[in-house]
Amino acid sequence: TGQTSSAFWDYWSKRHIKLPFPKTATWISLMGHHDEMYLGFIRAHNRPAFVDYINSRGCRVYKNGMSAGGRIANCLDQDPRRIGMAFFVFFLMPGVPAVYYGDEIGWPNNEEHAKRQQNKQHKILQKLGVDIDIERAFDPRDLHRGPITAEHLYETLHGEYFPLQVLRRMNQVYYLSLIHISEPTRQAEIS
Numbered sequence: 001t002g003q004t005s006s007a008f009w010d011y012w013s014k015r016h017i018k019l020p021f022p023k024t025a026t027w028i029s030l031m032g033h034h035d036e037m038y039l040g041f042i043r044a045h046n047r048p049a050f051v052d053y054i055n056s057r058g059c060r061v062y063k064n065g066m067s068a069g070g071r072i073a074n075c076l077d078q079d080p081r082r083i084g085m086a087f088f089v090f091f092l093m094p095g096v097p098a099v100y101y102g103d104e105i106g107w108p109n110n111e112e113h114a115k116r117q118q119n120k121q122h123k124i125l126q127k128l129g130v131d132i133d134i135e136r137a138f139d140p141r142d143l144h145r146g147p148i149t150a151e152h153l154y155e156t157l158h159g160e161y162f163p164l165q166v167l168r169r170m171n172q173v174y175y176l177s178l179i180h181i182s183e184p185t186r187q188a189e190i191s
Helices: 002-016 048-056 081-090 109-127 140-144 150-157 160-182
Strands: 028-030 058-063 066-070 097-098
Touching: 028 140, 048 058, 058 140, 066 140, 081 160
Parallel strands: 028 097
Antiparallel strands: 058 066
16 A cells, blocks of 8 residues: 555665655665575564575575575465466555566576586686585575576467566556656556
8 A cells, every 4th residue: 555655665765775865766676686585674583484485485595594595486386376466566566666587477496507507606616726515506596597498488478377467467557657647638548
C-alpha cells in the first residue's frame, strides 16, 4: 500500500541515505542481481529460518550467514505462480523496477557454471601459491551467473510462461503511469 511503502521509504532514507538528492530523483529497485543477497536486513532472531529456507532450495548461504547466492526461481520453488506474484508485488514497491537477466524466464541456479568457475578459481589460486581446498574456491554468487540456454529462452519467450506475462503487463501499467504523470489528459488502453 502507499502508506506501507511511504513508511518504508521514510525509514530507509533517514537511516541509510546521507547525501542530499534532488526531489525528482528516484531509486532503481532490484529483486535479483549479479551479486549476493544480503541477509543483514533480516532481524537476527529471524535469520536462521531464512538461512534454512534458502539452503533447502539449492542456494548457498555464506559469510557467516550474512549473504546468500542463488536464483529467485529456486527460492520460489520454480513455481510460475509464486514467481509471477513476486514480480507483481515487486512492481508495487517504490522506485524503478529492474529485473536481473534470466529471472523473467524462471532461470534456475546454474550449478554447472558455478562448478566451472570453482575449478578456474582453484587453478588461479594454486598458480598464485595459495594452498586452498577446492571446496573453498566455490563462490555461491556463480549460481546465478553464467549463460542461459537458447532453448530455454526460446521456449519461454514463445510460450505462455505466467511470470513473463505478468512482467509484460506490469511494464505496460508502469509505462502508462509515467504517461499519466507527465500528460494527465492523455488516455491509453491496456490490451
